[in-house]
Amino acid sequence: MDWQRYTLAGGIIAVLLALIFQWNAFQEQHTPELDRETVVQTGGETISQPPTEAASSSSSDIPQLQAQAPSATETQSKQGQLVSVTTDVFDILINPFGGDIVKVALRDFQEKLDTPDQPLILLNQTRNHTYIAQSGLIGRNGTDRSTTDRPLFKVEKTEYAMVEGDDTLVVDLTLQQDGANITKRFTFKRGDYLIQVAYLVDNTSDKPWSAALYGQIKRDTSEPVTDTGFGMSPFLGAAMRTNEQNYFKQDFEEIAESPTDEKVEGGWVAMVQHYFLSAWVPPQNERNTFQLKELSNGLFGMSFTTPAKQIPAATQGELTASFYAGPKDVYRLEEISPGLDLTVDYGWLWWIAKPLFRVLHFIQEHIVSNWGWAIILLTVFIKTLLLPLSAAGTKSMARMRKFAPQMKKLQEQYKDNRQKLAEETMKLYRREKINPMGGCLPILLQMPVFIALYWMLTETVELRHAPWIFWIHDLSAKDPYFILPVLMGASMWFMQKLNPAPTDPTQARIMQLMPVMMTVFFLWFPAGLVLYWIANNLITISQTWYINKQVDAGKY
Numbered sequence: 001m002d003w004q005r006y007t008l009a010g011g012i013i014a015v016l017l018a019l020i021f022q023w024n025a026f027q028e029q030h031t032p033e034l035d036r037e038t039v040v041q042t043g044g045e046t047i048s049q050p051p052t053e054a055a056s057s058s059s060s061d062i063p064q065l066q067a068q069a070p071s072a073t074e075t076q077s078k079q080g081q082l083v084s085v086t087t088d089v090f091d092i093l094i095n096p097f098g099g100d101i102v103k104v105a106l107r108d109f110q111e112k113l114d115t116p117d118q119p120l121i122l123l124n125q126t127r128n129h130t131y132i133a134q135s136g137l138i139g140r141n142g143t144d145r146s147t148t149d150r151p152l153f154k155v156e157k158t159e160y161a162m163v164e165g166d167d168t169l170v171v172d173l174t175l176q177q178d179g180a181n182i183t184k185r186f187t188f189k190r191g192d193y194l195i196q197v198a199y200l201v202d203n204t205s206d207k208p209w210s211a212a213l214y215g216q217i218k219r220d221t222s223e224p225v226t227d228t229g230f231g232m233s234p235f236l237g238a239a240m241r242t243n244e245q246n247y248f249k250q251d252f253e254e255i256a257e258s259p260t261d262e263k264v265e266g267g268w269v270a271m272v273q274h275y276f277l278s279a280w281v282p283p284q285n286e287r288n289t290f291q292l293k294e295l296s297n298g299l300f301g302m303s304f305t306t307p308a309k310q311i312p313a314a315t316q317g318e319l320t321a322s323f324y325a326g327p328k329d330v331y332r333l334e335e336i337s338p339g340l341d342l343t344v345d346y347g348w349l350w351w352i353a354k355p356l357f358r359v360l361h362f363i364q365e366h367i368v369s370n371w372g373w374a375i376i377l378l379t380v381f382i383k384t385l386l387l388p389l390s391a392a393g394t395k396s397m398a399r400m401r402k403f404a405p406q407m408k409k410l411q412e413q414y415k416d417n418r419q420k421l422a423e424e425t426m427k428l429y430r431r432e433k434i435n436p437m438g439g440c441l442p443i444l445l446q447m448p449v450f451i452a453l454y455w456m457l458t459e460t461v462e463l464r465h466a467p468w469i470f471w472i473h474d475l476s477a478k479d480p481y482f483i484l485p486v487l488m489g490a491s492m493w494f495m496q497k498l499n500p501a502p503t504d505p506t507q508a509r510i511m512q513l514m515p516v517m518m519t520v521f522f523l524w525f526p527a528g529l530v531l532y533w534i535a536n537n538l539i540t541i542s543q544t545w546y547i548n549k550q551v552d553a554g555k556y
Contacts (some may be wrong), residue, residue, distance in 0.1 A: 002151045075495040083155055085171055085309050087162040087188045088324070091119060099184045103279075103284055104325045106193075109224055113465050113474050121225075122276055122325055130299055131219040131271070134280060135197055137211040139308050140284050141178045149176050153184060163191065177204025181313075193326025194336060199319045201311055209311040213319040215280035217271045218295065221252045224273050234274030238292045239343055242268045247342035250292055252300055260292040260541035268337045269302045270324075272345075275461040275476075281322040281337045282306050304349040327461045330357065352452035355461060358383070364462070371475055372468025375457070375528055379535040382453065384541075386446050390540070394547045398497060399434055401548075406444075452534065463528045475528035482523055485528040489519030491537035500545045 020525065082102070084291070085092040093103035104123035123131045129472040136144030153173035162169040168526075173184040180203045187196040203209040224238065237251035237309045248262065249272065256300055266284035269292070271279050282288045282304045289305045304321075311317035324336060333341040346353035359381060364374035406428060414421035428434070463475040471481055479485060493515040522530050 005271075008384045020449065050140070053254050071549070077303045081116035081158050083171065083173075084159045085169070085186070086160070088167055088190055089193060090188065094171065094173070094186065096153045096155055096173060098134060098136060099153050100135070100143065100359065101172050101195075101325075102322070104133075106276075106326060109276075109327065109464060113477070120276070125503055128222060129222055131217075133215070133217055133325070135184075135213070135215040135280075135321065137182075137199055138214050139211040140307070141180065141209045142211040143175060143177060143182060151177065162188065166190070177504055178209070179203065179207070180209050184229065190340045192327075193324055193332070195325070197321050200316070201318065202316050203311045203313060206313045208313060209317075210308050211319070212308040213282070213321060213406050214303060214334060215269075215282065215321050215323065216301050217269070217278055217280065218299055218301050220299055224276075235345065236273050238270065238300070239272045239277075240264075240269040240290050240292065240302070241337075241339040242290075246321045247345075249345075252294075255292050255300055259294065260290070263289050265286055266337065267304070268340050269304055270340070270343055271302055272343050275464050276327055277343050278323070278325040279336075279343075280304050281324065281339060281340070283320065284337065328459070329461065330354075344461075345455075346452065346459060347455040349448055349452035349455065352448060353456040356449075356453055359457050360456070360460070361462070370468065371463055371466040372472065372531060375532050376535045377474075378453075379532055379539065382449060384448065387543075389445055390543065391547065394544050397435070398544075398548045398550075399432070401499065403428065403432055403434065406455075441556075450536075453530065456510045457532060458526065458530075463526070466528075466529065468527065472527050475531070478524050479527045479530065484527055484534060485522040485525070488522055488530055488534050488537065489515040491534055491541065492518055493539055495537060496543070498541065498548060 025116050081096070082096040087095060089107055091105040091107060093104075095102045096099070099122060102125040103121065105119040105121045107119050109120040110116055111120045123133060125132050125272060125480060136142065138144050153175050155171075155173055160169060160171050167190045169188040171186040171188075173186075175182045175184070180201055180226075181198040185196075185198045185200060187198070199213060201209060201211075217238075221236075235249070236249065237249055239247060239249040240260070240262075241262075241264060242248045243264055248260075250258075262341070265287050266282070267288055267290055268281045269290050270279035280303075283306060286306055288307075291301065291303045291305075293301055293427060295301045306319065306321075309317060309319055322336070323342075324333075326332075328344045330341050330344050333343065342350070346357075356378070360374055360378045363377050363381075364371055368377065369376050406526060407425070410424050410428065414424060465473075466475045467473045468475055471483070472479065496511060496515070522533070
């Protein structure tokens with residue numbers, strides 16, 4: 001289940017309770033009623049199966065073959081030594097058996113803040129964990145004819161490294177089969193998390209060669225390692241672009257209950273977790289088949305299959321796709337494929353959250369170079385934009401507070417005549433130009449912005465392990481000393497003191513407890529979110545204090 005929905009629901013309920021109690025106070029006063037282990041080399045259990053050759057001329061409605069899972073003996077018999085690939089952003093292991101990517105470590109990201117020398121491992125194959133990227137050729141001349149009959153590629157060497165001054169690293173795996181020389185080529189570019197995977201086919205036979213390209217992400221359901229300090233788990237599951245939705249996601253339970261099988265022009269398929277993802281992106285000018293399904297042994301597959309490609313005798317051809325394994329970088333994902341950036345899931349208010357992120361990114365990149373200060377400046381920016389709404393609400397509440405003595409006098413004078421009290425109250429409202437809804441409505445209109453900002457901050461990978469000042473070394477994790485939550489609670493308590501307390505004893509007690517409840521609620525929130533709430537509260541306090549003074553002086 002998506003952790004954001006639970007957290008957001010709790011936050012909204014708490015904030016709305018505070019608003020309701022505060023508004024009821026006004027109404028009561030003013031109205032008459034109211035195991036990281038050594039990599040295990042495996043060939044995998046299930047792969048996407050090709051269109052049958054009998055229908056190769058029309059790949060859109062071809063049944064899929066079902067392969068049997070290989071035994072441990074069959075798998076071990078076809079293993080070669082793993083190929084190590086090092087670039088400026090990757091440490092990767094490739095298994096020559098099938099040419100699968102069985103480990104991806106991201107060199108620019110730490111597994112945990114207190115282990116700076118340990119890069120984050122995104123993909124890995126161990127005795128207790130499976131998360132790998134498979135690809136191959138399937139069909140009449142395919143190299144991957146079943147899960148027990150996958151190719152064992154030859155490699156020139158077992159270690160490749162991108163040297164200083166080079167912007168590209170090419171790793172070739174070679175194979176001879178069915179009269180064709182086949183090269184599986186991995187191309188890595190400096191500073192890029194996108195890997196180009198190509199099958200170069202030299203058909204030296206006297207017959208046409210035919211196969212389809214498939215790519216599959218295979219994973220178990222284990223949770224990734226995280227040190228954000230949240231007690232709830234982020235979304236973990238598959239995502240893809242469908243014909244109806246640019247972003248369709250399913251967790252493992254949903255995939256098991258309702259597998260997905262759809263043909264899409266272009267498209268992509270991804271494995272999504274908090275801050276990071278892996279994704280296969282097939283050719284965008286072809287109608288590809290995508291599947292999300294449960295495999296054997298507790299594994300799940302997210303795959304694509306291209307239409308079969310024909311290569312005439314004595315000619316050459318290629319089949320290509322791209323594989324991304326890295327952070328949820330909105331700008332880079334936008335460049336790769338339409339809709340892939342939506343894996344940075346801002347929720348149903350994405351149309352507000354996305355511009356807010358761009359403003360935050362601009363502030364950090366061009367003004368302060370610190371994500372903590374950027375959050376504070378973004379808060380100032382938002383409060384400035386919403387100033388007309390928030391000021392109107394604050395003025396209305398201040399005017400209600402100013403005329404509280406007159407309202408109380410009316411309530412005492414007409415305590416036995418509710419109809420007369422209502423009439424006199426409305427006369428007072430009209431005479432003093434008081435809008436009884438003026439304090440609540442502007443606040444409610446601001447809520448979508450606050451919700452969108454919440455989603456944006458929780459999805460921003462740039463905040464992961466980003467320091468602010470002093471003891472805050474990771475804005476995506478909880479405050480280790482709980483200083484920020486306590487300051488947030490104190491600022492909330494001070495905000496309450498600027499407004500009259502509810503006359504109802506029960507509501508008054510709840511309002512008194514609200515800062516304590518919110519402080520406890522925020523103890524495990526990421527420091528970046530708590531910092532936003534503190535900045536927002538402090539600006540609101542300043543604004544409320546100033547407007548109250550102006551109202552008391554008769555300027556409003």
